[in-house]
Amino acid sequence: xxxxxxxxxxxxxxxxxxxxxxxxxxxxxxxxxxxxxxxxxxxxxxxxxxxxxxxxxxxxxxxxxxxxxxxxxxxxxxxxxxxxxxxxxxxxxxxxxxxxxxxxxxxxxxxxxxxxxxxxxxxxxxxxxxxxxxxxxxxxxxxxxxxxxxxxxxxxxxxxxxxxxxxxxxxxxxxxxxxxxxxxxxxxxxxxxxxxxxxxxxxxxxxxxxxxxxxxxxxxxxxxxxxxxxxxxxxxxxxxxxxxxxxxxxxxxxxxxxxxxxxxxxxxxxxxxxxxxxxxxxxxxxxxxxxxxxxxxxxxxxxxxxxxxxxxxxxxxxxxxxxxxxxxxxxxxxx
Numbered sequence: 002x003x004x005x006x007x008x009x010x011x012x013x014x015x016x017x018x019x020x021x022x023x024x025x026x027x028x029x030x031x032x033x034x035x036x037x038x039x040x041x042x043x044x045x046x047x048x049x050x051x052x053x054x055x056x057x058x059x060x061x062x063x064x065x066x067x068x069x070x071x072x073x074x075x076x077x078x079x080x081x082x083x084x085x086x087x088x089x090x091x092x093x094x095x096x097x098x099x100x101x102x103x104x105x106x107x108x109x110x111x112x113x114x115x116x117x118x119x120x121x122x123x124x125x126x127x128x129x130x131x132x133x134x135x136x137x138x139x140x141x142x143x144x145x146x147x148x149x150x151x152x153x154x155x156x157x158x159x160x161x162x163x164x165x166x167x168x169x170x171x172x173x174x175x176x177x178x179x180x181x182x183x184x185x186x187x188x189x190x191x192x193x194x195x196x197x198x199x200x201x202x203x204x205x206x207x208x209x210x211x212x213x214x215x216x217x218x219x220x221x222x223x224x225x226x227x228x229x230x231x232x233x234x235x236x237x238x239x240x241x242x243x244x245x246x247x248x249x250x251x252x253x254x255x256x257x258x259x260x261x262x263x264x265x266x267x268x269x270x271x272x273x274x275x276x277x278x279x280x281x282x283x284x285x286x287x288x289x290x291x292x293x294x295x296x297x298x299x300x301x302x303x304x305x306x307x308x309x310x311x312x313x314x315x316x317x318x319x320x321x322x323x324x325x326x327x328x329x330x331x332x333x334x335x336x
Contacts (some may be wrong), residue, residue, distance in 0.1 A: 002023065002027055004017075004025050004083050004086065004087070005017060005018055005023040005026055005027065005079070005083070006020065007073065008019060009023070009026075009079060009083070012082075012086055013069065016067065017290050026076050026079065027157075029073050029076040029077075030076060030077075030080055031074070032050070033052075033053075033056055033073070033077055033080065034046075034048070035075070036056050036059065037052045037056075039151045040052065041057065042077065048080070048084075050081075050084075050091070050093050053081065053093050054076050054093065054095065054097075056073075056077065057074060057077075057095055057097050058069075058097070060073055060074070060095060060099075060123070061099075066296040067099050068099075070099040071099040073097075074095060074098065074099055077093070077095075078092075078093055078095070081093035085159070085259075085260050085261065086190075086261075087257045089186040089260075089261075091185075091186060091190075091260060092260050094184070095323075096184075100196075108281055109165065110281045110282050110284075110290070111287050111288075111290035111291040111294050112155050112249075112287050112288060112290075112291040114281075114293070116274070116276050116291075117180055117288075117291055119209065119274035119275070119276055120176065120194065120267075120270050120271070120274055120276070121176065121177060121180060122274070123179065123270040123273040123274040124172055124173040124175075124270060125139070125173055126273050127167050127172045127173070127266070127270060127273065128167060128168075128169070128172060129142065129167070130144055130147070130148070131231075131256045132164070133161045133164040133165075137156070143157075144164070145159040148163050148164070148167060151167070152166075152253075155311075169233075169236060169300045170229055170232040170233040170236050171233055171236070171250060172234075172266065173183065173229045174226075174229045174230045174232070174233035174250075175189065175250050175258075176264075176266070176270065176288075177223075177225065177226040177229050177230070177273060178204070178222065178226055178230060179220050179285075179288050180288060180291075180292070181220075181221065181223055181291060181292070182204060182220045182221075182222070182292070183228050183288060183289035183290075183291075183292035184289070185286070185289060186258070186259065186260040186263050186285050186286075189250065189257075189263060189285075190257040190258055190259060191257075192248070192249040192250065193249055194234070194237070194247055194248075194249050195247065195249040197230060197234060199227055199234070201232050202221065202223075202224065202227045202274075203219050203220060203221055204218075204219070204220045204222065204224060205217070205218075205219055206218040206219075206220065209254060215300065237249075242255045249262070260285065261286075263285040264284050264285055265283075267284065267285055267287070267288070268283075271283065278301075296311075
């Protein structure tokens, strides 16, 4: 309740909801929890995405208005945003949406073809620094101070290896894989070195490690992504923190990536690329939405369903929309 009042509307800017709005939201959350308790036949505060999807299905069969159903869905999504903020849980993307929710009438924010290319290129610049040999002694000293802070070690211990380490293939490989596969944040967190099949240019995601835990998935990768991923796999072996760790990517703190850290990376990439996000809700899911939108356009729903690892074709149909570029071309042709 404190989070809703003080941070719920925009946590990054410290904006909360009005008291009356918070009161209504809490009443709806109460109904969701009671649904979970009836389902589990016990009291628990541990709610899951499956609980939320089941609750939406119950609402779908109810006789209330679409607007009311959409309001409950919006509140449930807010609950999972709080859990992501407080416990680093995963934000929830509903399997079904209601007409009262703007997400069904307005296309989800996604990266355009041009923006995808810009983000891909920006990933190569992310965190990169000049060559050690190309710097003057004064410039080298300044960069050593920067790297000392970045890597948490004394400046006099910074070596050429640290300069090479700063120009890592970790972020490019992570971003490029997601541009190909639309990995959800929870899948980035769960990704292991065992998923990587460079010879066949695919990721192999076991059902017990997939987001929806329903089937084994084989997801295609482009040649350039395979090249970046190959370089990262070789580089990864050089870092001690991966010696007893299967995670494909770890943060500097040796933890797996969460929604907020991934969103921060995308924010930085947009800054580097000069992509305006004003009036848009650009999150890590924007990458996934772009994969679904353009794969549906180029290869059809079946290909998009396989690439995005959807159990149901109905879920994939959310991405069966005309991209903004195509609509612009149509307008130009109309004169």
